[in-house]
Amino acid sequence: xGIISKDLGIDLGTSYVRIYMKDRxxxxxxxxxxxxxxxxxxxxxxxxxxxxMLGRTPDSxxxxxxxxxxxxxxxxxxxxxxQELVSRVSxxxxxxxxxxxxxxxxxxxxxxxxxxxxxxxxxxxKDVYLIEEVxxxxxxxxxxxxxxxxxxxxxxGGGTSEMAVLSLGGIVVSNSTKYAGDKLDKDxxxxxxxxxxxxxxxCEAEEVKKQIGAATAAMTEERMxxxxxxxxxxxxxxxxxxxxxxxxxxxxxxxxxIRILKITLEQTPPELASxxxxxxxxxxxxxxxxxxxxRFISDSVGMPVIIAxxxxxxxxxxxxxxxxxxxxxxxxxxxxx
Numbered sequence: 001x002g003i004i005s006k007d008l009g010i011d012l013g014t015s016y017v018r019i020y021m022k023d024r025x026x027x028x029x030x031x032x033x034x035x036x037x038x039x040x041x042x043x044x045x046x047x048x049x050x051x052x053m054l055g056r057t058p059d060s061x062x063x064x065x066x067x068x069x070x071x072x073x074x075x076x077x078x079x080x081x082x083q084e085l086v087s088r089v090s091x092x093x094x095x096x097x098x099x100x101x102x103x104x105x106x107x108x109x110x111x112x113x114x115x116x117x118x119x120x121x122x123x124x125x126k127d128v129y130l131i132e133e134v135x136x137x138x139x140x141x142x143x144x145x146x147x148x149x150x151x152x153x154x155x156x157g158g159g160t161s162e163m164a165v166l167s168l169g170g171i172v173v174s175n176s177t178k179y180a181g182d183k184l185d186k187d188x189x190x191x192x193x194x195x196x197x198x199x200x201x202x203c204e205a206e207e208v209k210k211q212i213g214a215a216t217a218a219m220t221e222e223r224m225x226x227x228x229x230x231x232x233x234x235x236x237x238x239x240x241x242x243x244x245x246x247x248x249x250x251x252x253x254x255x256x257x258i259r260i261l262k263i264t265l266e267q268t269p270p271e272l273a274s275x276x277x278x279x280x281x282x283x284x285x286x287x288x289x290x291x292x293x294x295r296f297i298s299d300s301v302g303m304p305v306i307i308a309x310x311x312x313x314x315x316x317x318x319x320x321x322x323x324x325x326x327x328x329x330x331x332x333x334x335x336x337x
C-alpha cells in the first residue's frame with residue numbers, strides 16, 4: 001500500500017490551488033493561503049482555514065498568500081503550502097514519486113518558471129511538466145485547440161487575466177494583464193473608502209463582488225450589507241451596497257481587460273479572426289461569474305461571447321486531461337526539466 005504514487009496535476013493559482021489526481025479527478029481545491037507560526041516556522045494550517053485568519057492573527061502567527069499576480073512571491077511559504085497540500089492527497093514513498101503537471105501564466109520569465117519547478121520538486125515530485133494556463137483552460141473548456149481553425153480563450157483569474165488565440169495545438173497570440181479578480185476586490189475596497197469613508201477587508205470585498213457584482217446595469221438592483229470601520233470615528237459601521245456601486249467600482253478595471261483583449265484581436269491573423277467571429281470568445285476563470293460579463297465583452301468587441309461550463313475549473317480540468325493522455329501531454333506541455 002502506498003508504493004505506487006499517483007501522478008498529479010496542479011493549478012497553482014494566485015487565489016486558489018487545485019489538485020487533480022490521475023484516475024480520480026479533482027481531489028483538492030482550496031485558497032492559496034498558508035498560516036505559519038513566526039517563532040517555530042511550523043505550518044499551522046492551509047487553505048480555507050488559513051484564509052479565515054487573514055487580517056486576524058496575533059504577532060506570533062502570519063497568514064499570507066505566497067503567490068502574487070500568478071507567480072511565486074514567497075518561495076518558502078509556497079513550498080510549505082505545496083508540501084502540505086500534496087501530502088494530503090498523495091502517499092509519499094521511497095519507491096515512487098509522482099509525476100506532476102503544473103499550469104503557469106503565459107509570459108513568465110525563465111527564473112519564475114524555475115521557481116515553480118523548484119517548489120514542486122521540493123514538494124516531492126519526480127518529474128515536473130509545465131503547461132501554460134491559457135492552453136490548459138482551453139483544453140478544459142473543450143475547445144478544439146488541435147484543429148487548424150482558430151479558438152480564443154479569456155481566463156480571468158485572481159492575479160492575472162490571460163487571453164490567447166490558439167490553433168493547431170499551439171498559442172498563436174497571447175497577452176495578459178494584472179487587472180483581474182484581486183484588482184477588482186481592491187477597487188471595491190477603494191470605492192467604499194472614497195464614497196462612504198469606511199474601510200472593509202478584501203475578503204468582504206470579494207464576497208460583495210461574487211454576490212452583487214455586475215459588468216453592466218442589472219435588470220434588478222441587488223443590495224448587500226457589509227461591515228467595516230469608519231475612518232473618522234474608528235468605530236465599526238454597517239453600510240448597504242448596491243449593484244450600481246459595485247459596477248462603478250470595477251468598471252475601469254473591466255475596461256482595461258477589454259483594452260488588452262482588443263489588442264490581442266488586432267494581433268490575430270485575419271484567417272483566425274474570422275474563425276473567432278464565427279465561434280466566439282470563451283471566458284473562464286473565477287471572474288467569469290460576474291453578472292452580465294458576457295454581454296459587456298460582446299458589446300465591447302462585437303463578437304459572440306460564451307461563458308465556459310464551470311469556468312473556475314477549466315484550468316485544472318485541462319491539466320488533468322493532459323495528465324490522463326500522454327500524447328496530449330507531449331503536444332501541450334511547455335517544458336520538462
